Amino acid sequence: MARVRAGDERAFELLYDRYRARIGVYVQALLHDHARAEDVAQEAFLSAFRRLRETDQPIHFKPWIYQIAKNACIDELRRRSRGTREVSLEVGGDAWPPGRLLLSPALSPHRAVEEKQRIEDLRGAFRGLSESHHRILVLRELEGLSYNQIGDRLGLTRQVVESTLFRARRRLSEEFADLESGRRCGRVQQWIGDAQGGAAAALSARERRQFARHLGHCRGCRVALHRAGIDPAALGAAPARPKSPAGERSAIGFGRVQIERDPPA
Numbered sequence: 001m002a003r004v005r006a007g008d009e010r011a012f013e014l015l016y017d018r019y020r021a022r023i024g025v026y027v028q029a030l031l032h033d034h035a036r037a038e039d040v041a042q043e044a045f046l047s048a049f050r051r052l053r054e055t056d057q058p059i060h061f062k063p064w065i066y067q068i069a070k071n072a073c074i075d076e077l078r079r080r081s082r083g084t085r086e087v088s089l090e091v092g093g094d095a096w097p098p099g100r101l102l103l104s105p106a107l108s109p110h111r112a113v114e115e116k117q118r119i120e121d122l123r124g125a126f127r128g129l130s131e132s133h134h135r136i137l138v139l140r141e142l143e144g145l146s147y148n149q150i151g152d153r154l155g156l157t158r159q160v161v162e163s164t165l166f167r168a169r170r171r172l173s174e175e176f177a178d179l180e181s182g183r184r185c186g187r188v189q190q191w192i193g194d195a196q197g198g199a200a201a202a203l204s205a206r207e208r209r210q211f212a213r214h215l216g217h218c219r220g221c222r223v224a225l226h227r228a229g230i231d232p233a234a235l236g237a238a239p240a241r242p243k244s245p246a247g248e249r250s251a252i253g254f255g256r257v258q259i260e261r262d263p264p265a
Contacts, residue, residue: 124217125175133168
């Protein structure tokens with residue numbers, strides 16, 4: 001746990017590998033829904049990962065993760081009783097009011113604009129994933145395949161599917177938080193300002209890819225780059241993602257996120 005708090009993400013994967021089977025059985029016993037239990041268990045671990053980074057108080061991991069899992073199950077059962085799904089983009093957080101559907105027709109114009117921006121941020125976060133993470137999330141959330149079906153499709157064991165999906169969801173959560181909070185814009189525009197003044201630090205290959213993807217997503221940063229007279233080619237090109245087939249109704253879910261996109265008329 002000390003390694004997790006020091007920024008070692010692999011250390012948390014060790015905790016996940018150690019407890020995921022037991023937490024999965026526990027959640028299944030509470031929900032009696034195998035398919036949903038798999039995702040709720042992962043949501044519990046993602047919530048634990050985030051909370052570990054937010055506090056330095058002593059935590060005994062085993063009873064703590066069980067309590068988080070129990071709370072996640074209670075939330076799931078409450079959503080069932082309301083007949084709808086929450087749309088919180090932050091697992092265990094309060095970014096969205098519970099029980100309200102995304103882009104509800106009752107939203108005020110101001111709230112509609114805010115939620116539209118959050119959808120754009122989520123799409124931008126998806127563009128920040130690796131191809132393998134993007135693919136496994138699409139198979140799970142878009143196509144609705146079970147863990148075993150994903151394993152058959154990709155030639156992976158169930159254990160590898162669980163671990164990869166957990167890492168993909170964690171990465172998506174981090175990408176979204178970076179975009180939604182404005183931290184990514186801040187870093188990009190700081191670099192643009194430094195470059196304009198001739199003092200920009202050299203970017204790593206990962207940073208170039210990250211910034212290039214962000215520029216494809218963020219109009220404000222593209223405008224800042226243009227005004228600074230910097231060639232976008234200096235940051236490389238953002239990889240294109242395949243589009244859904246025409247006429248197909250698609251949905252992308254992440255934890256309690258559900259975004260639906262109607263086919264073009």
